[in-house]
Amino acid sequence: MATGTEPHLNSGGVxxxxxxxxxxxxxxxxxxxLAPAATAAGLLAFVVYxxxxxxxxxxxxxxxxxxxxxxxxxxENCVPMRNGPNWEIFGSWWGLSPALLVLIFPLGFxxxxxxxxxxxxxxxxxxxxxxxxxxxxxxxxxETRFPLIFQNIHxxxxxxxxxxxxxxxxxxxxxxxxxxxxxxxxxxxxLVFLVNIVLIWAYTASCHSCRHIVGGKLKHFSKxxxxxxxxxxxxxxxxxxxxxxxxxxxxxxxxxxxVYLVASGVFDDPTFF
Amino acid sequence: MxxxxxxxxxxxxxxxxxxxxxFGVEVNDGEVVLDIIHRLQATQxxxxxxxxxxxxGKCGSCSAEINGxxxxxxxxxxxxxxxxxxxxxxxxxxxPVIRDLxxxxxxxxxxxxxxxxxxxxxxxxxxxxxxxxxxxxRSQEFRKCIExxxxxxxxxxxxxxxxxxxxxAGPRFLMRVAELDMHPLDAADESGLDRKxxxxxxxxxxxxxxxxxxxxxxxxxxxxTDNALIPLKERAVDRKYDPLVWLGSKIGRRSSGG
Ligand code: SF4
Ligand code: SF4
Ligand code: FES
Ligand code: FES
Numbered sequence: 019m020a021t022g023t024e025p026h027l028n029s030g031g032v033x034x035x036x037x038x039x040x041x042x043x044x045x046x047x048x049x050x051x052l053a054p055a056a057t058a059a060g061l062l063a064f065v066v067y068x069x070x071x072x073x074x075x076x077x078x079x080x081x082x083x084x085x086x087x088x089x090x091x092x093x094e095n096c097v098p099m100r101n102g103p104n105w106e107i108f109g110s111w112w113g114l115s116p117a118l119l120v121l122i123f124p125l126g127f128x129x130x131x132x133x134x135x136x137x138x139x140x141x142x143x144x145x146x147x148x149x150x151x152x153x154x155x156x157x158x159x160x161e162t163r164f165p166l167i168f169q170n171i172h173x174x175x176x177x178x179x180x181x182x183x184x185x186x187x188x189x190x191x192x193x194x195x196x197x198x199x200x201x202x203x204x205x206x207x208x209l210v211f212l213v214n215i216v217l218i219w220a221y222t223a224s225c226h227s228c229r230h231i232v233g234g235k236l237k238h239f240s241k242x243x244x245x246x247x248x249x250x251x252x253x254x255x256x257x258x259x260x261x262x263x264x265x266x267x268x269x270x271x272x273x274x275x276x277v278y279l280v281a282s283g284v285f286d287d288p289t290f291f
Numbered sequence: 292m293x294x295x296x297x298x299x300x301x302x303x304x305x306x307x308x309x310x311x312x313x314f315g316v317e318v319n320d321g322e323v324v325l326d327i328i329h330r331l332q333a334t335q336x337x338x339x340x341x342x343x344x345x346x347x348g349k350c351g352s353c354s355a356e357i358n359g360x361x362x363x364x365x366x367x368x369x370x371x372x373x374x375x376x377x378x379x380x381x382x383x384x385x386x387p388v389i390r391d392l393x394x395x396x397x398x399x400x401x402x403x404x405x406x407x408x409x410x411x412x413x414x415x416x417x418x419x420x421x422x423x424x425x426x427x428x429r430s431q432e433f434r435k436c437i438e439x440x441x442x443x444x445x446x447x448x449x450x451x452x453x454x455x456x457x458x459x460a461g462p463r464f465l466m467r468v469a470e471l472d473m474h475p476l477d478a479a480d481e482s483g484l485d486r487k488x489x490x491x492x493x494x495x496x497x498x499x500x501x502x503x504x505x506x507x508x509x510x511x512x513x514x515x516t517d518n519a520l521i522p523l524k525e526r527a528v529d530r531k532y533d534p535l536v537w538l539g540s541k542i543g544r545r546s547s548g549g
Contacts, residue, residue, distance in 0.1 A: 170532045
């Protein structure tokens with residue numbers, strides 16, 4: 019019939035020769051670019067902030083608070099923290115910031131997280147930038163090959179994330195001391211730490227790998243009532259995984275920034291009791 | 292009752308070429324985009340091709356793209372648009388066009404046939420099947436699918452890369468694999484068919500990068516990515532990348548799990 023006004027480009031993707039001849043890569047009229055742009059900006063801000071803090075190797079301890087970026091502190095060059103997470107597994111030869119030794123675990127956990135994958139594939143790699151908006155890449159093999167096939171190891175980072183969250187819980191308990199290490203006190207920092215640790219646990223527990231491990235892998239829930247309940251519980255959290263990913267990202271940065279402010283002497287931690 | 296004249300652009304043409312044609316058309320309160328397309332047929336373009344059946348969001352025939360977004364024509368209310376905006380309607384852009392708004396969705400039937408069917412359990416006769424509700428809950432969500440193929444159309448793996456159509460089954464059919472793998476009576480394992488492994492090896496699960504566009508467009512609100520694709524990816528990991536599970540299965544102590 020060819021009421022044809024548009025030439026057929028036949029240049030692949032939505033412009034493939036057999037598909038409806040439409041030149042525009044997409045016809046969306048809403049602000050589809052807003053979500054990926056905001057995501058990219060948010061992630062970038064965190065990357066810049068955490069890189070600065072991780073390499074700075076200073077102002078990460080203000081008794082009784084230790085920055086979550088530096089806990090546990092595994093090198094000899096760490097500031098001594100009374101009862102704190104000082105484990106000199108790496109001896110004196112480690113001359114760089116001790117944050118680098120531990121941050122690879124939370125970093126790996128979040129990099130391979132199913133939510134963050136979506137976020138950066140869309141926000142940074144435009145694969146796709148938004149739904150039904152053509153991606154700019156000629157070829158696409160997804161997560162079938164090196165390096166992205168390594169996303170499949172997410173569950174091992176989940177296993178590692180659990181003890182890390184445990185250590186941050188310990189740090190939060192230690193935050194119930196005052197700066198002279200006496201127990202039974204609480205300051206604004208304690209509150210910041212409490213909120214952070216709750217969000218970290220909620221994010222960790224809502225992980226898709228966690229959901230699979232506690233029960234999702236089963237075929238017959240009826241034969242495993244306890245695991246079924248656990249799976250339902252994790253599932254409820256999992257529905258909020260994106261929100262928890264952002265909330266815990268912000269809270270961990272805030273907790274670190276709080277320690278930075280107190281340690282660098284910008285202000286004194288207001289104590290409640 | 293109020294009515295107004297809306298501006299429409301509708302793609303007309305066939306595989307030889309075509310373009311967006313402008314129309315001015317009456318719209319009344321409570322109408323959906325399919326009503327307007329029908330009015331165009333009745334008044335201005337009697338040969339406009341469009342596929343539809345139920346006008347109730349249940350047959351999955353009227354899939355198209357409205358203002359660039361894959362949607363059902365019969366479930367998109369005119370009230371979601373302002374009176375000023377021009378509404379653009381095109382056929383699905385991931386499949387070969389036949390004419391006007393009608394596309395050839397045969398790709399999906401090919402992919403459907405590639406998924407091995409339910410394997411009946413050995414010792415049970417038809418009529419003896421018993422399942423508990425909690426064991427079928429997950430699969431039942433997937434059974435809500437009306438096969439509109441909006442998810443297949445939106446998925447960038449095939450929408451933007453025609454060459455991936457051979458290797459990739461698409462969200463709707465990976466969801467089918469997940470449904471069968473979670474089915475309490477499916478005896479694929481016993482028959483030597485490992486759906487967890489074939490999901491990746493034969494149906495291209497690895498191509499999906501969990502960017503969730505399928506979930507975003509599904510008119511049935513099925514959580515395709517969270518409840519089918521990601522769980523299926525985790526199941527594939529059990530088979531292919533988890534040394535503990537792999538070792539366990541070699542010494543035969545752990546079965547495929549419950
Ligand atoms: S989540 Fe996977 S299957 Fe769904 S649209 Fe995205 S890439 Fe395709
Ligand atoms: S899963 Fe949803 S979008 Fe995909 S074919 Fe079924 S109903 Fe349509
Ligand atoms: S932490 Fe996001 S999926 Fe595991
Ligand atoms: S006509 Fe049946 S779903 Fe729209």
